[in-house]
Amino acid sequence: MERFPSDLLGAIDDLRRERNAIILAHYYQEPDIQDVADVIGDSLQLAKAAQKADADVILFCGVHFMAETAKILNPDRIVVIPDMAAGCSLASGCPAPALRRMKERLPDHKVVSYINCSAAVKAESDIICTSSNAERVINSFGPDEKILFAPDRNLGAWLQKRTGRTMALWQSTCIVHETFNERKLIELRVRHPKAKVVAHPECEPNILDKADFIGSTSALLTYVETSDAPAFIVATESGILHQMKKAAPGKELIPLPGMQENCACNECPFMRLNTLEKMFLALRDLQPRIEMDEDLRRRALVPLERMMALG
Numbered sequence: 626m627e628r629f630p631s632d633l634l635g636a637i638d639d640l641r642r643e644r645n646a647i648i649l650a651h652y653y654q655e656p657d658i659q660d661v662a663d664v665i666g667d668s669l670q671l672a673k674a675a676q677k678a679d680a681d682v683i684l685f686c687g688v689h690f691m692a693e694t695a696k697i698l699n700p701d702r703i704v705v706i707p708d709m710a711a712g713c714s715l716a717s718g719c720p721a722p723a724l725r726r727m728k729e730r731l732p733d734h735k736v737v738s739y740i741n742c743s744a745a746v747k748a749e750s751d752i753i754c755t756s757s758n759a760e761r762v763i764n765s766f767g768p769d770e771k772i773l774f775a776p777d778r779n780l781g782a783w784l785q786k787r788t789g790r791t792m793a794l795w796q797s798t799c800i801v802h803e804t805f806n807e808r809k810l811i812e813l814r815v816r817h818p819k820a821k822v823v824a825h826p827e828c829e830p831n832i833l834d835k836a837d838f839i840g841s842t843s844a845l846l847t848y849v850e851t852s853d854a855p856a857f858i859v860a861t862e863s864g865i866l867h868q869m870k871k872a873a874p875g876k877e878l879i880p881l882p883g884m885q886e887n888c889a890c891n892e893c894p895f896m897r898l899n900t901l902e903k904m905f906l907a908l909r910d911l912q913p914r915i916e917m918d919e920d921l922r923r924r925a926l927v928p929l930e931r932m933m934a935l936g
């Protein structure tokens with residue numbers, strides 16, 4: 626069995642220096658991982674940090690599509706991830722061959738893909754978006770252009786409402802954001818009348834309809850920090866509460882539970898596969914490593930760069 630140093634944080638720090646590595650962590654990581662990271666952010670912020678990273682090694686504490694995006698944007702770095710099994714239900718719900726078949730049925734549609742998808746799906750797309758810039762990306766198309774939006778149907782439906790345009794929607798969902806409990810939300814609002822409801826657009830429409838503010842992970846964080854409200858009911862992965870507590874120390878933060886009583890449904894099971902122990906091993910062994918066929922990488926880069934150019 627693997628033996629780990631008693632001072633794991635110190636050992637990670639030493640390896641980070643020896644390897645000339647940068648540690649990027651998503652807001653949905655465990656607090657101890659967020660605290661040891663060089664950069665914490667949402668998927669767009671982390672993609673930008675990865676793109677400009679000049680360290681030899683990027684240790685990406687997030688899920689596979691995020692680490693893959695880092696490799697696509699910055700191929701000369703060694704990109705490692707603590708656990709290769711850290712997937713995403715949205716990415717696995719949209720296999721590239723199935724998307725190709727849908728494109729054949731809708732040949733006059735432009736394909737906008739949410740960044741939560743594989744490199745192969747990115748390579749089939751005209752442009753990528755994240756939840757931070759999705760509205761801007763959709764609005765960059767002329768009113769007569771037809772759009773196929775993949776893979777998140779909830780984000781897609783919300784974008785239809787925001788932009789007033791109809792799109793063909795792929796029908797995948799996030800297994801975390803689809804499970805928030807509407808009945809609990811109604812109860813919590815009655816119990817905390819001054820609380821604002823903040824929600825990620827991956828939530829189901831019945832939750833989004835009750836939200837005071839909808840936005841990406843970083844937008845929710847900024848809203849909680851800058852709003853005058855004393856309390857917030859938070860409808861997204863509960864890892865974000867760590868930074869919310871730091872940014873808004875006096876405010877009450879109430880995580881919205883999932884459907885089942887006493888489950889950890891508001892924690893992403895993929896994100897939570899990452900641990901400090903696996904980070905230590907990844908930096909020590911430079912494995913598991915993201916590798917990609919160069920032709921696929923180049924094709925996936927085109928729609929990502931179009932997104933980056935929009936800001």
Ligand code: 13P
Nearest residue numbers: 667668669755756841842
């Ligand atoms: P963000 O773009 O807000 O980081 O969302 C990524 C994600 O996976 C949400 O579930």
Ligand code: SF4
Nearest residue numbers: 713714799800801893
């Ligand atoms: Fe994917 Fe949902 Fe986990 Fe985000 S929270 S990585 S969308 S499964």
